[in-house]
Structures are given as C-alpha cells and as structure tokens.
Amino acid sequence: MRLRLRARPTGRPGRGAQRLGPGGCWATVDSMGKKQMLSRLALGGFRRWISEWVKRHICGTFEFGNDIPLSRPKKKKLKGKNTLASPSEDLAEPAVDRPSEGSEPLTEELKEAPVQRRQKKKRPSLELETSFTQKKTSSSSILRNENGIDGGPTEEAVVLKPRRKKKKTQPTELQYANELGVEDEDILTDEQGSPEQQSVFTAPTGVSQPVGKVFVEKNRRFQATDRAELIKTTENIDVSVDIKPFWTTRDVALSVHRAFRMIGLFSHGFLAGCAVWNIVVIYVLAGDQLSNLSNLLQQYKTLAYPFQCLLYLLLALSTVSAFDRIDFAKTSVAIRNFFALDPTALASFLYFTALTLSLSQQMTSDRIHLYTPSSVNGSLWAEGIEQQILQPWIVVNLVVALLVGLSWLFLSYRPGMDLSEELMFSSDVEEYPDNDKGVKVSA
C-alpha cells in the first residue's frame, strides 16, 4: 500500500554510508569528504577534530559546516521518523522543507518509480526498498554534482513529496480537494530560514514550483494523474454530496402537495366539461319538453352508470383539491372565507353540494342502468313511471352541471390560490430561525 522510500528506517548507517538529512536517506562518502576532513585537521587542530569525530560517531550525522548545532539534525531525524509513522502530521510541516530546484528532476524520478516497481513487483519487498533507495541516493549525488550544493534538503524533499502523495491515496477522497491545490505558502520564492541556517555550508533552498502530476495508487500501483483532473473529479463529488441534503422531507411533502394541486386543476376543468356534455346529451336525447323519455332510457342506459362513477371520481378529486385550497381543516379560516364570499371557499362549498346531489342519484342511475321496457317481465320501469323518476334526475344533473361549472369559474378566477401551502408550509419559514438556533445549541 505505502510507497517506502527508506531502506533502513532505524539503526545506524552501514559501512561507507553517511547520513545526509533528516529524511533517513543515505549516501556514500566520497573522496571530497575525506579531503575536507584532512584540511580541517590541519587548520583547526586536534581539539576541533575531536569534536568533529564526536559529532560524526555519537550523533551519526555528517555535516559540512560546523556552525550548525548538534541538536538540529537529530531533531530532524526524529521528525522524519515521526512523519513516516503518522502521515497526518505532514500537513503541519513548514514549507521550508520543500525546496524546489531539485523537485523537478526528482519528480521525474518519481515518475520512474512506478515503472521500476512494476518491473520488480515479484521481488521481495526488502530488496525493492533497498534498490529504490540506492537509486535515489545515486540521483541525489548527481544532483549535488550538478548544482554544486549540498543535497541535504533536497533529499528531504524527496522523502517528503512521496509522503504527501501517499496521503492522497487514502480512501477518504474528500480530503483531496483541500490537499491537491497548491498553496501559496508551499511555494518558496526566496530563501527562508534563520541566519543560523543560512550558513556557508547549508544547502540553499531554491524557488519551488508546483508539480503538475499526482501519484494515485490504483490496483496496488502508483499511477500519474493530472492534478487538475483529480481536483475536478473530487469537486464533482463534493457538489453531488452537497446537493443531497437540501432535498428534505418538507420538500417531498411540498412537491407532492403541488402535484396533487395540478391533478386537481385538471380535474376541475375536466369535470366541468363532462358535466356540461352530460346534461346536453340528456336534453338532446329526451327531446322537446322531455317528450321522448323512453328513447333517452334506451340510448342512455349503457352510459348512465359509467358516467355516474366517473362523476364521483372527478367530484371527489375536485372536492379534495378545493378543500386543499381553502385549508378546510382549519375550520375557522374556511368559514370566515366562506362568509367573506371568497371564490375558492364558495367553489369548495359548491363542489361538496354537487357531490352530495350526485351521490343521491345513485339509486336512479342504477335503475336506468338496469332499464328494460315495461313490456318485459320483471321490469323495474312500470308504465307511466318514467316521467316521475326521470324528471328529478334530469333536474339534479342540471344543477350538478351548473354547480360544477360555477365552481370551475370561481377557481379559475384565482387558480394560484392555495391556503394549505401558505398555512402549512410558509408559516414554517418564520419559525425556522428558532429551529436552527435550537439545533445549533444542541450541536
């Protein structure tokens, strides 16, 4: 899972190797070091040599300059170890640790790292680690030769960079967005550090630049990914996560309420049209002055009951919708609106009346549905009874059509009016600040 860059996390350096920086990387001692040692012996005397020896052997640290206090590299060394153990502390690390002149070639090296890893996948992990370290060490010595500077801090950068990348491979992708961006404080435009650190032998920290690639571990391999792309994808995830919480139960309720209002609006118009069509058909079939009632019965008997059922369905929908509009459950408001001759309140009253009237004709509708001429045995329609039964039925149907038509007109006068929504949902808004306060306090 983790990209290991240290060959020997603990212990003393091996033969022919010296510690260079706090990152725990090792480099071979070259002849230059020995020459320097000799010259110093000549110049500084025996006492100085002793202190150098103590520094080198007791602290296990080799420094080209004597000005740097003994404790500093040790501290760095510990820090390096700690950061490996707990990567979360990496973030708090100061930007001074990230020089950048060496960062570009090192990045290239890092690009090679996955390839190398792929090639040596089957080797034991220890071998892999060692080889990787050797490669790194050699590259650092090259760097030193090219730039003519100490590779100490550069080595540090080598170690720190992958550690950062390692963090990015963690499954909690939400951390990406913050981490992937290049912070200003990460980029060094000038040398920083205390005068103590800016001694002759200390490595100058160059101008740092952001690296365009991010290495993400996929299928146990690190693959180079464009920083911008990764940021884009993580931002998209954030957006989708952010949208969801806004769709609350209240919104669901409100959308259902509005959907039903639309159905109601449709049923108002459809019902008015149906009722008018029905009464027109009845009068046409009944003829002038209701003279041809037997014709009406014969023609209309197949239609009577289905229409009665459809009328009930539409009336029920329209009544519920009209009640919704005046918020019928709050009786005081509804009655006040009715006496104030509010069109919506009137319409709901008319719908309820129409519903009652229509239901009262159920028996007659069933009788028409079961119509057989009086000559047939067991007929429900005795001779001369037709006028007596049908006349009130036609009148009631006419009244229902008028009521329904009027209600539709009243509702059309103010189609957007909906007291339920105003009282049930909008009133909540005033109380929401209190609500939020309560939540904050509890949180």
Add this chain to the structure above:
Amino acid sequence: MLQTGNYSLVLSLQFLLLSYDLFVNSFSELLRMAPVIQLVLFIIQDIAILFNIIIIFLMFFNTFVFQAGLVNLLFHKFKGTIVLTAIYFALSISLHVWVMNLRWKNSNSFVWTDGLQTLFVFQRLAAVLYCYFYKRTAVRLGDPRFYQDSLWLRKEFMQVRR
C-alpha cells in the same frame, strides 16, 4: 430524524392505498359481473384502510413529539383525521357487508332501499373527507419540526396545556 427516502416511500405507499380506495369507491358498482369480484375488491379496500391507519399511527410513533411523551399534542393536532378515519372504516365495512349480503345471490339485481342509499351517500362523503384529511396529515408529517425539539413545539405544548 426522518429520512427523505423513507418518507418518500411511505408517502407513496399511502397515496397508492388512497388511490385504490378512491378507485374502488368509484368503480365497484360497475365491476359486479360476479359477486366474488366485488367481495374481493371490498375486502382489499377495507384492508387498505386498515393499513393506512396502521401507517399513520406508525408515523405518529416516529415523531419526536410522540417520543417525548407529548401524545396528547399529537392527537389534539390530528384528531380530525383519526376520528374521520375510524368513522369511514366503520361505514365502509357496514356498507360492504350490507351490499354483499343483498347481492350475493344475484349480483345484477336492483337492491337499493332508502336505508342503503343513505348509508351509501354517507360512506362516499366520508370517503372524500377521509381522503382529504388523510392526505393532509401524511403531507404534514413530513414537516421536520415534528422530528426535533424546537421552540414551536414548546409553544404548542403550552397551548394544549391551556
């Protein structure tokens, strides 16, 4: 706290049962080719009403108001729905029993009497009112205020106590 997904699911189930109820009330008189068809429709309708009652009570139990022990406040707020649903359930069962009793031998016969007509009108009117009140209650129970402590709740509680 009530989850949006759960609430949507419950609300759609309630509306499905309400739609079935409205459908049977509207077209059961047409679907009487055989008495068994009407019998099955009526039984399912009554079970649907019962299910709706159970669901609404489960929703009540799920509210913070109920869990805080303010059952009285909840019943005070939704007593119309509870009473009307109970009345409608009773009216439905009695009408169904009566109609099936009359039509069991011959489903296509004329069975209407003044008493049956009256019961029919009341049952159908109660159905519309039940539909309205039940729908309103189901939608209102989506209000997040019922699921958390708030000043509104304390105010309501004080009003009920008065």
